[in-house]
Amino acid sequence: MAEPVQIETGRLVLRDWRGDADWDEFFRVTNTPAVMEWLGGVLDYEGQARTRGRVESCHANNGFCFWAVERKADGALLGFCGLKRADAPGCSVPGAMEVGWRLREDAWGQGYAKEAAIAALDAAFARFGAEEVVAFTVDGNTMSWGLMIALGMQRRADLDYRDERFEPPWRDHIVYAIDRARWEARRG
Amino acid sequence: MADIIAETGRLVLRTIEDGDAALQNRLLNTPAVMARLGGVKELHEIEARHARARALYAQEGFSFLFMVEKASGQMVGHCGLKRVDNPLAKNPGDFEIGWLVREDRWRMGYAEEAVRAVLDWAFTRHDAPHVVALTSQPNVASWRLMEKLGMERRPDLDFDDPDWPEDDRLTILYSLSRAQWEAAR
Numbered sequence: 001m002a003e004p005v006q007i008e009t010g011r012l013v014l015r016d017w018r019g020d021a022d023w024d025e026f027f028r029v030t031n032t033p034a035v036m037e038w039l040g041g042v043l044d045y046e047g048q049a050r051t052r053g054r055v056e057s058c059h060a061n062n063g064f065c066f067w068a069v070e071r072k073a074d075g076a077l078l079g080f081c082g083l084k085r086a087d088a089p090g091c092s093v094p095g096a097m098e099v100g101w102r103l104r105e106d107a108w109g110q111g112y113a114k115e116a117a118i119a120a121l122d123a124a125f126a127r128f129g130a131e132e133v134v135a136f137t138v139d140g141n142t143m144s145w146g147l148m149i150a151l152g153m154q155r156r157a158d159l160d161y162r163d164e165r166f167e168p169p170w171r172d173h174i175v176y177a178i179d180r181a182r183w184e185a186r187r188g
Numbered sequence: 189m190a191d192i193i194a195e196t197g198r199l200v201l202r203t204i205e206d207g208d209a210a211l212q213n214r215l216l217n218t219p220a221v222m223a224r225l226g227g228v229k230e231l232h233e234i235e236a237r238h239a240r241a242r243a244l245y246a247q248e249g250f251s252f253l254f255m256v257e258k259a260s261g262q263m264v265g266h267c268g269l270k271r272v273d274n275p276l277a278k279n280p281g282d283f284e285i286g287w288l289v290r291e292d293r294w295r296m297g298y299a300e301e302a303v304r305a306v307l308d309w310a311f312t313r314h315d316a317p318h319v320v321a322l323t324s325q326p327n328v329a330s331w332r333l334m335e336k337l338g339m340e341r342r343p344d345l346d347f348d349d350p351d352w353p354e355d356d357r358l359t360i361l362y363s364l365s366r367a368q369w370e371a372a373r
Contacts, residue, residue: 037295109219114355142328146224150326150355 005067009119012112014067014081016059022068023052025077029104035079038141039102040170058084064128066100069116071107079103081116083124086134092161092175097130101147113147121151122187125180132179134159140169148176152186193253194305199298200256201267201305204242208254208263209235215263220291224327224356244270250314252286255302257293265289267302269310272320274359276347283316299333307337311369318365320345324356334362338372 007014017023027048036042043051059065066082081101086093099120101113124130135153137144153176160174190202213231222228229237237252245251252268267287272280285306289299310316321339323330335341339362346360 105220109221109223111223142332146326146328149328 003063005064005123007067007119007123008072009115011072012078012116012119013070013072014116014119014123015070017055017065017068022077023048026068026080029077030079030102032105034105035102038138038144038170040166054084054087055080061085062128064123066102067120069101069103069112071112078107078112081113082120083128083130083133086136088136088161088163088173089165090161090163091136091173092159093134097124097128097133099124099133099135108143114150117147117151121178121183125183130180132177133183134175134177136173136175138170138172139174145174145176151178152182153178154182190254194309195258196301196305198258199264199302199305200258201253201302202256203245203251203253204238209238211263212238212254212266216266216288216290218291221288224324224330225288226352226356241268241270248314250309253306255289255298257298263290264293265298265302267299267306269306269314269316269319272322274322274347274349276349277322277359278345278347279320279361283310283314283319285310285319285321300336303333303337307364307369311366316366318363319369320361320363322359322361324352324358324360326355331360331362337364338368339364340368 005014005016027043031043031048033042055065062085064083066080066084069078069081070076071078079102084098084100086096086098099117101117103113121133124133135148137148156175156177159177160172162171163173164171190205192200192202194201209231212234217228217234219228241251250269252266252270254263255265255267256262257264265288270284270286272282272284285303287299287303307319310319320342321334323334342361342363346358349357349359
């Protein structure tokens with residue numbers, strides 16, 4: 001049984017999932033055309049079940065996952081952010097520690113994704129022993145790789161790969177990475 | 189009464205008029221739009237910018253403008269010209285182009301459509317020798333459009349602006365010369 005995770009930041013809590021109610025709320029607020037535009041599009045019921053299943057098996061296998069992100073001020077579920085082991089078909093770095101996020105649209109632009117991603121990266125290096133963390137996105141998702149740049153991650157074009165489960169523009173994945181030394185230097 | 193500066197396929201670019209500050213505040217001054225532009229502004233800051241822009245237009249004949257969507261008549265963004273006036277900039281007085289687009293009109297190509305018209309205006313009506321644009325590395329959508337327009341990265345003009353949020357305080361510049369603009373057409 002993994003140790004429970006409850007990571008607090010200034011405005012947010014990253015925490016383990018609490019079953020159906022959390023997941024229903026997560027899909028209610030994030031399974032929208034704007035949020036899913038670069039993430040393969042709005043999910044049908046089976047797609048939602050696959051997403052939940054991947055997060056839950058990651059949690060069971062690793063003790064970390066893409067955690068639920070809750071806003072402290074009002075308890076609202078803003079989305080998820082956290083860590084997994086890279087496992088997409090065709091991925092150039094299978095098993096690598098991966099950071100990812102997905103936040104509801106009305107929470108964009110307020111630094112929440114960055115705040116959550118910093119907490120996830122801190123956990124990756126300090127708690128889960130990562131030596132390097134990668135992040136994946138697609139070319140069109142400029143907000144996502146803008147955040148990767150803001151986090152100090154560096155473009156690794158040598159690691160780009162195709163995920164053949166998807167059609168363009170979702171197929172061709174671009175990769176960013178940051179190693180422990182660079183992260184620790186940035187965090188001071 | 190606003191002046192119409194340009195008309196494109198889907199947009200009208202017009203000068204600022206009374207009441208625009210409140211409209212801008214409601215329609216354009218949202219967290220996602222302003223995320224990499226220094227954050228949401230107070231209404232009085234928008235009003236001050238409008239006053240400066242209108243004075244610039246009276247003196248020099250250019251300023252920032254509003255994008256109006258022809259199909260709906262709604263304000264969907266702003267774009268336009270000013271002179272580089274950041275006291276930390278290395279190229280004060282150069283023509284500077286800038287833009288933003290309302291969140292529910294992103295990814296429709298409005299910025300490119302408007303900016304091409306503004307560049308035309310700069311080079312043909314205002315004899316700009318070159319036009320620069322300022323952004324930050326994390327503002328990927330912004331500098332990608334600069335690159336698409338044929339603008340050239342100018343690291344020699346970059347500067348650090350401590351008044352901006354940490355992620356975006358390193359201001360990076362792109363430039364387009366008249367010759368480059370004419371060649372690209």
